[in-house]
Amino acid sequence: MKGELKELSLTINGKPYELKVKAMTLLVELLRNELKLTGTKVGCLDSACGACTVNIDGKAVRSCSVLALQANGRKVTTIEGVSDSDKLHPIQQAMIDHGAIECGFCTPGMVMSAKALLAENPNPTRDEIREAIQGNLCADEGYVKYIEAIEIAAKEMRGGK
Amino acid sequence: MAETKSEVFGNFSILGKAIPRVDARAKVTGEAKYAADYEFADMLWGQIKRSPYPHARILNIDTSKAERLPGVKAVTTGKDFGGFKWGWSGPTRDEEPLAVEKVRYLYEGVAAVAAVDEDTANEACDLIEVEYEPLPGVFDVLEAMKPGAPLVHENRPGNICVEYHWNFGDVDKAFAESYLVREDTFQTPRMAKGYLEPPAVVSYWPDSNHVVYIGAKGSPYFPYRLLSRCFNLPLSNVRIITPIIGSDFGGTKNDMTPADYSAVMLAKKTGRPVKIVTSQYDVLTTDLRRHPMWLTVKTGVTKDGILKATYLKAVADGGAYTRMSPLTMMLTGCLTTLPYKLPNYKYDCYNYFTNNPSSAAMRGHGLYHSRFAADVQLDMIAEELGLDPVEIRMKNAIENPEPGKVYTAVNDVHVATCGVQECIEKVAEAVNWKARKGKKKVEGSKAYGMGFAAATYNSGTKLSAHNACAAIIRVCEDGSVNYLTGATDVGQGSDTIMCAIAAEVLGIGLEDIDLKRVDTAFTPVDPGSYGSRVTVLAGQAARNAALDVKQQLLEVAAQQFGVKPEDVEIKNKQVFVKSNPTRNMSWERLVRTACYDTPGKVIIGRGYSTQGISLLGLADFSKGVGDIGTNYSFTAEANEVEVDTETGVVKCTDNSVIAHDCGFPLNTQAVESQVQGGAYHQGIAAAIYEEFKMDSGQTLNANLIDYKRPRAYEAPMTQVIHVLTNDPYGPFGAKEASEGSCCSAPPAIVNAIYNATGVWIKDLPTQPEKVFWALKAKKEEKKGRKKK
Numbered sequence: 001m002k003g004e005l006k007e008l009s010l011t012i013n014g015k016p017y018e019l020k021v022k023a024m025t026l027l028v029e030l031l032r033n034e035l036k037l038t039g040t041k042v043g044c045l046d047s048a049c050g051a052c053t054v055n056i057d058g059k060a061v062r063s064c065s066v067l068a069l070q071a072n073g074r075k076v077t078t079i080e081g082v083s084d085s086d087k088l089h090p091i092q093q094a095m096i097d098h099g100a101i102e103c104g105f106c107t108p109g110m111v112m113s114a115k116a117l118l119a120e121n122p123n124p125t126r127d128e129i130r131e132a133i134q135g136n137l138c139a140d141e142g143y144v145k146y147i148e149a150i151e152i153a154a155k156e157m158r159g160g161k
Numbered sequence: 162m163a164e165t166k167s168e169v170f171g172n173f174s175i176l177g178k179a180i181p182r183v184d185a186r187a188k189v190t191g192e193a194k195y196a197a198d199y200e201f202a203d204m205l206w207g208q209i210k211r212s213p214y215p216h217a218r219i220l221n222i223d224t225s226k227a228e229r230l231p232g233v234k235a236v237t238t239g240k241d242f243g244g245f246k247w248g249w250s251g252p253t254r255d256e257e258p259l260a261v262e263k264v265r266y267l268y269e270g271v272a273a274v275a276a277v278d279e280d281t282a283n284e285a286c287d288l289i290e291v292e293y294e295p296l297p298g299v300f301d302v303l304e305a306m307k308p309g310a311p312l313v314h315e316n317r318p319g320n321i322c323v324e325y326h327w328n329f330g331d332v333d334k335a336f337a338e339s340y341l342v343r344e345d346t347f348q349t350p351r352m353a354k355g356y357l358e359p360p361a362v363v364s365y366w367p368d369s370n371h372v373v374y375i376g377a378k379g380s381p382y383f384p385y386r387l388l389s390r391c392f393n394l395p396l397s398n399v400r401i402i403t404p405i406i407g408s409d410f411g412g413t414k415n416d417m418t419p420a421d422y423s424a425v426m427l428a429k430k431t432g433r434p435v436k437i438v439t440s441q442y443d444v445l446t447t448d449l450r451r452h453p454m455w456l457t458v459k460t461g462v463t464k465d466g467i468l469k470a471t472y473l474k475a476v477a478d479g480g481a482y483t484r485m486s487p488l489t490m491m492l493t494g495c496l497t498t499l500p501y502k503l504p505n506y507k508y509d510c511y512n513y514f515t516n517n518p519s520s521a522a523m524r525g526h527g528l529y530h531s532r533f534a535a536d537v538q539l540d541m542i543a544e545e546l547g548l549d550p551v552e553i554r555m556k557n558a559i560e561n562p563e564p565g566k567v568y569t570a571v572n573d574v575h576v577a578t579c580g581v582q583e584c585i586e587k588v589a590e591a592v593n594w595k596a597r598k599g600k601k602k603v604e605g606s607k608a609y610g611m612g613f614a615a616a617t618y619n620s621g622t623k624l625s626a627h628n629a630c631a632a633i634i635r636v637c638e639d640g641s642v643n644y645l646t647g648a649t650d651v652g653q654g655s656d657t658i659m660c661a662i663a664a665e666v667l668g669i670g671l672e673d674i675d676l677k678r679v680d681t682a683f684t685p686v687d688p689g690s691y692g693s694r695v696t697v698l699a700g701q702a703a704r705n706a707a708l709d710v711k712q713q714l715l716e717v718a719a720q721q722f723g724v725k726p727e728d729v730e731i732k733n734k735q736v737f738v739k740s741n742p743t744r745n746m747s748w749e750r751l752v753r754t755a756c757y758d759t760p761g762k763v764i765i766g767r768g769y770s771t772q773g774i775s776l777l778g779l780a781d782f783s784k785g786v787g788d789i790g791t792n793y794s795f796t797a798e799a800n801e802v803e804v805d806t807e808t809g810v811v812k813c814t815d816n817s818v819i820a821h822d823c824g825f826p827l828n829t830q831a832v833e834s835q836v837q838g839g840a841y842h843q844g845i846a847a848a849i850y851e852e853f854k855m856d857s858g859q860t861l862n863a864n865l866i867d868y869k870r871p872r873a874y875e876a877p878m879t880q881v882i883h884v885l886t887n888d889p890y891g892p893f894g895a896k897e898a899s900e901g902s903c904c905s906a907p908p909a910i911v912n913a914i915y916n917a918t919g920v921w922i923k924d925l926p927t928q929p930e931k932v933f934w935a936l937k938a939k940k941e942e943k944k945g946r947k948k949k
Contacts, residue, residue: 038198039191041407043357044441048865051357079191088189096185099830102838103652104188105358105407111189130874137865139355139408140652142837143876145830 013081028063039079050136053109060116079108094153100145179830196361207437208282210272212264215858216298227288232281235430253483258422265481270419275427298516305513313514322479323512327785330505335470339461347534348924350852352451358407365434379409380689403679409651411522412449445863449521456534470505480519492527498570499617500581501557525903536908578886580822584797610917616904619790620897622692630699631685632706636764640749647687648699654831666707668731693897698770700892705768795822796901809933817877822884825894835899844906
């Protein structure tokens, strides 16, 4: 088993949580198994595929590569916290409109990597976009429409400039 | 800037345009539920106990310690399945849910447990004691074919899994008459299917006579039939529910795994829901892979480069069980006669059992192997004859038949529409092929080159037995519509296409239709998502079901307007008299009238596909004749590569164009992403990056770092050109999109590497080490020649 319960206090999607978790629990296990935030996907548990990418304090982090306790005191955003109730985030809207989504399994992670990128760099070059999502494997659509959708979203977020 | 605007084709409301997918919102918000996301009260976790030997006799399995571990609720072994064996077809049933007497590949399942949590299930597996007698194994085809080699299956002499010998025309005579005859041997790699979502399953028994199975299966009617036979239940009592699926690409998510059978058995034993999620490590070490193949191609041509004959010999590693190998070997051979005119053709193939994990279908199934070999060799021939690669392809490419006529290949493959010439021309123009000719681009250690290739793929694949797809459309009294399909969207976008076809026919919006994914308790039976068959065959079912609904509603409207049904039309949710559109009513009002006017109707439409079974008969695997497809897509592709001549690293540049003849693009965006993805993930990946490294049945690079998957920073921004041929055998003229580009990409890359460096790499992938040594050998050969 994964040992004694430890106290954990963090914010997830804007909501504060006071939790008790086993020390060895991964952040992705906390999100999916305990909190039922199953939008975050598990592809490999090796930090290799990026399907479990979330934002911690605005940075893209693979939630299988950190313990839940390492998020203590931090702000975690998952795919469930990206849209503003019914209004989708421009990244999400661009991915839908531009036809970037196929099977969708990598999509939540892809959105979280793009979100972290555009928060830091509102006008990225194509190569900067490629670098930001290089940790997110896709299996069906060849990345072209994802890269273009992020460019479209960036432009939209800059007010069309 | 980046924005590529999709073109609009045809005069439709919905089809022929860029249509956002019906499931995109759920997927982009994380609401979409995949198999591993399902959870039920009292649910148990299952785990598979796997064999540490690739080939061994099982002497005894002792589960007593595992059963005594607190938290363990049930243990199962192969004996519980009462001798049940399964396979791709009746004669190839050679696999058990869990091995009983013998294991044939490393980590094959021998037992399974269900426990209160994942950790307990894992611990219980460690407590199961299995006594083995290790046996000598065979790990490559050269060993497997040797006389006296250990037998993987005692009843299969020579370890032969599949062999076909076909002969059309007279190849020997044609070779004798040829100006040039070349023989080359090529090799394709052992590859992962590439889906990110590991297979997962949840099963429960609502009562002792009914089973429910929720699993990531691209062809859910496979488990429907197999579980019925395995658990001796009538089909009516087997309920397969299809969640959202994180890709498939053939193989494991079409077929069954030890986890699928075990979850159902453990759920039966415990009376509780049981969930098993396969780890990525287990996926990469045990799941079905793309066949590694050795292809020897002998081709004869005239002085002008006209193809006279091809003899193809293919040898494949089939792995431990037959699975889909008979189909793989069929597909590898049967369409070598497209997309170029080939008057004489001979094919011999041998697929051997080995103690490696089983091989099976993968996007570009079969054709990818033979087209790679033949289209690289075509460039070699062009070089020898001093012909241009585009010129030799145009000379040999099949012309688009006149409307109403068909092109018949030497092995009785019938093609009603063929846009390959147009594809070649458009790609050559887009990359400015002529201007590049003879110009070498070298920057420091980087050499650049461009390669060309063309390909075909069968769509609406027809196998023996059940081929038809069906659809049921229910119109609700408020005008909203349920679409019940047997077809499965694994990411290719078929849910959207089915809704789009139905909405187009009914004259309503995409948003008015709610598609119900496969639930075998309610949806019509369907063969599955394989062989690029869904758009063509399930699409025809969609059209027929919608026409049925429309006819029922037009009769009601005709009565209201006092005209004949054929005088009424529905468009943009308005029902109107064709000759006087001012006489109209809304779609909602028409539906309400139909449902509520005494005695009231229940509007249900149904439709099924007929093309797959009636058109030109079925293909004969033993002779290699006839139509495996309902129709055939065509592709031409040009890719530029950058070769680092110091390190051997090959990379695509953004100079990449594919023209694809999918007949008619029902959804331009979806066709583009399918074509781009097919070319990159399963084509370029095979050409440059991916290969399982094996040692005595053990997969050495079983993680997604060491097993190199292509990533965004290496991705070419491939431009897709739509070529329209409006095939008479597809719904609204459609043919397949994506599997063709899996086949054109590898030869285009290898031809580009030659163009850049003057080195032919005949065994894939062209990983740096291979390219490095080939470049070095060429340099030394040059030096040697100078000395002389």
